[in-house]
Every structure is written in C-alpha cells, then in structure tokens.
Amino acid sequence: MGWFVQAEAPPGALFKTFRNVVVSGAAKDSDVAFYFVHWFADLAGAEPYPLDGCNKFVLKFPQHVLGQFLASFSIVQDIAVHPETRVLEEYYKSCWEKNAEGRPLPAGPGSIAQMRLVLMAQGDSKVIIDEYNKLSFVDKKVLNNEMACTGCAGQQFQCDPLTGQETAGKGPAILVYYGPALLQKPGRDNPRGALVILTEIYRKTRELFPLSAQDVGNSVxxxxxxxxxxxxxxxLRPVSGQYWVVSRSSNKDAMLKSLSASELKDVDWSKNVVLSFDKAVRTPNAPKGGGEFGTASVGLASTGSTPWTGIGARVRRMSLFGGSYLPGSWSPSSREE
Structure with missing residues (x-):
C-alpha cells in the first residue's frame, strides 16, 4: 500500500497480481476489507516493540499521509470492477484536487508525471511542480514517458496516453524503489537535485531494460x-574516484551502487551503466560557464584526471548522449538545451 499511496509504483507492479486474485473469485469482499485493516494495523507492528511501534504510528506518522492512506481504501476496492490503470489514475486525480492548492488538474503529456511527483514528495506541491517545470526538455520527456508507462498490456492513462511516444504500447515499466524517500529526504532541501537524480536513474535503467512490445505487461x-x-x-558530485552505477541483477531487478575506480575495472558493462549528470543539473537558461549547481559538469566529469582510456571508452559507449565521459574531461552533448 505504500507503493500506492506515495505513487511509487506503476499500475502493473502495484495491482496486477492483487486484481487477478480478486477477479478470479479467490478473494471475497470481506477478504479485501480484512487485508486493508491488517495492513493498516501492521504499520505499528513494523517496530519490534509494541509500545515503540504505537508511538511511531501515532506521534511520527504525518497526519496528512495517514489521511491519504485511509482515503485510498475506498478507491482500491474498485479494483474488482475497473482496470488497474484506471483505479490508479482516479486516485492521482483525487489527491491532486486535495493537495494542488488551486492549480488546475493537469492533462496531456506530463500530467501523470506531475501528479505522481507531488504524491512522492509529500510536501509543498508548488515547489516540486515549479522545479519540474525548470527541467530541460529532454529530462522532462524522460520523466513524462517513464512515469506514465503502465506495465499493463492494453492499458494507458486517459489523461496521458503517451500518444506518439516511444513508450506507448511497450514495456517494461520501471518502479524506482525508494523514489519517494529520495524526494522527501534529500529532496526536501534540494528538490531540483532530487528530480535530476530520479530522471537519470530512469534513463539509465531504461538502457539496461530496453523497450519492447512483448514486455508491455511487465515491470522491473x-x-x-x-x-x-x-x-x-x-x-551529483561524487568524490574523486567514486562512481554511481545502475547494476542489473536479474531480468526484473536492478540496484543503484557506488563503486570505486578500482571496482570499475571488473564491471560487466552489459549489465551496468554509469550515471552521468553533465548538463542535466543546469537550468535551461543557465550561462554556458555554469549553472544552478555552480558547474557545467558533475558526476564522471568531476572525478579527477586519471586517464583510464579503457574504462572511459566503455562508459562513453554506455551513454545515450555521446560526448566524452573520460574522467577529468567533458564535451558538449545533445542534452544541452
């Protein structure tokens, strides 16, 4: 349910198995109701000592989040009669109307991304949308396409059906596990930086799990x-000699790792890809010499000048955007707006 309330997961990963059980008749309405009650009570039981668990539940659980949990139950109970994507979209719209501070409900490209980001951040919705709007066209397109990918065959969000986009009718959809934590913790002080990181994680995960029509009903x-x-x-700026890598561990799973320069030498580049933040951290109208974060290049470009030609060549080939990603160097790429 945490995946649901905080918009962490796409519809397929979130509801497909649950809906199959309900539709098959293996679960009665009373079973579904009991599941919600059990899940709700289990929030306190997550702590090893009952008193500590109750204290955390009562004193530390944000009241507005608790309200969203309770309000979501009636929406999820429609899963027996409506497709997964429709149920989730209705929840997104309901939450936007309550939390968007008078802003109109978004529609068209980017609407699902905006509604999900507001729920993931669980904070000032205006701030997160303002920072989303400051992203480059290329980075916004990544968020728009990936966050509206459903992981359900034959289903698209009505308000953003991905018409004409490469993700339409394809998969797998990507679930960024702990995406809400990224936006709520480090993102509270630096929402722009958190959005840039989230975008790059989607981008590089997609390199490891390419789009295909046969995977339209799958999620990773x-x-x-x-x-x-x-x-x-x-x-965004790892210390010298450290690299952030998305590493594929199975046909459905990957994880973000921090690797040292020596560890990179033994990396299987068919299953790993390095995060690169070159121009992504800059505002669209930033001057050529630097941007909001004080430099035009971070990540790989800021890690020193060790000339590892072999590793650099592999990193360069793994990049979607060309340019030189040898440590200590940088050259313009198509990501610059």
Missing amino acids: TVRIDAAKDLECDSV
Whole structure:
C-alpha cells in the first residue's frame, strides 16, 4: 500500500497480481476489507516493540499521509470492477484536487508525471511542480514517458496516453524503489537535485531494460537504497574516484551502487551503466560557464584526471548522449538545451 499511496509504483507492479486474485473469485469482499485493516494495523507492528511501534504510528506518522492512506481504501476496492490503470489514475486525480492548492488538474503529456511527483514528495506541491517545470526538455520527456508507462498490456492513462511516444504500447515499466524517500529526504532541501537524480536513474535503467512490445505487461524494479538518505550533492558530485552505477541483477531487478575506480575495472558493462549528470543539473537558461549547481559538469566529469582510456571508452559507449565521459574531461552533448 505504500507503493500506492506515495505513487511509487506503476499500475502493473502495484495491482496486477492483487486484481487477478480478486477477479478470479479467490478473494471475497470481506477478504479485501480484512487485508486493508491488517495492513493498516501492521504499520505499528513494523517496530519490534509494541509500545515503540504505537508511538511511531501515532506521534511520527504525518497526519496528512495517514489521511491519504485511509482515503485510498475506498478507491482500491474498485479494483474488482475497473482496470488497474484506471483505479490508479482516479486516485492521482483525487489527491491532486486535495493537495494542488488551486492549480488546475493537469492533462496531456506530463500530467501523470506531475501528479505522481507531488504524491512522492509529500510536501509543498508548488515547489516540486515549479522545479519540474525548470527541467530541460529532454529530462522532462524522460520523466513524462517513464512515469506514465503502465506495465499493463492494453492499458494507458486517459489523461496521458503517451500518444506518439516511444513508450506507448511497450514495456517494461520501471518502479524506482525508494523514489519517494529520495524526494522527501534529500529532496526536501534540494528538490531540483532530487528530480535530476530520479530522471537519470530512469534513463539509465531504461538502457539496461530496453523497450519492447512483448514486455508491455511487465515491470522491473530498481532499488536506490544506497542514495535515498544522502545529500543530493553526494550523488551529483561524487568524490574523486567514486562512481554511481545502475547494476542489473536479474531480468526484473536492478540496484543503484557506488563503486570505486578500482571496482570499475571488473564491471560487466552489459549489465551496468554509469550515471552521468553533465548538463542535466543546469537550468535551461543557465550561462554556458555554469549553472544552478555552480558547474557545467558533475558526476564522471568531476572525478579527477586519471586517464583510464579503457574504462572511459566503455562508459562513453554506455551513454545515450555521446560526448566524452573520460574522467577529468567533458564535451558538449545533445542534452544541452
């Protein structure tokens, strides 16, 4: 349910198995109701000592989030009569109307991305939407397309059906596990940086799990535990000799890792790809010499000048955007707006 309330997961990963059980008749209405009650009570039981669990539930659980949990139950119970994507879209719209501070309900390209980002951030909705609007065209397109990918064959969101986009009718959809934590913790102080990191994680995960029509009904999960509690600068500008890598561990799973320069030498580049933040951290109208984060290039470009031609060549080939990503160097790429 946490995946649902905080818009963490696409419809397929979230509801497909649950809906199949309900539609098959293996679960009665009373079973579904009991599931919700059990899940709700289990929030306190997540702590090893009952009193500590109750204290956390009552004193530390944000009241507005608790309200969203309770309000979501009536929406999810429609899963027996409506497709997964429709149920989730109705929830997104309902939450937007309650939390968007008078802004009109978005429609068209980017509408699902905006509604999901507001729920993931669980904070000032105006701030997160303003920062989303400041992203480059290329980065917004990544978020728009990936966050509206459903992981359900034959289903698209009505308000953003991905018409004419490469993700339409294809999969797998990507679940960024701990995406909400990224936006709520480091993103509270640096929402722009958190959005840039989230975008790059989607982008590089897609390199490892290419779009195909046969995977339209599938989803993959990328865990970002390693970065969810760090300051954004620790990912945007890793210390010299450190690299952030999305590593594929199975046909359905990947994870974000921090690797040293020596570890990169043994990496299987068919299953790993390095995050690169070159121009992504700059505002669209930033001057050529620098941007909002004080430099035109971070990530690989800021990690020193060790001339590892072999590793650099592999990193360069793994990039979608060309340019030189040898440590200590940078050249313009098509990502610059």
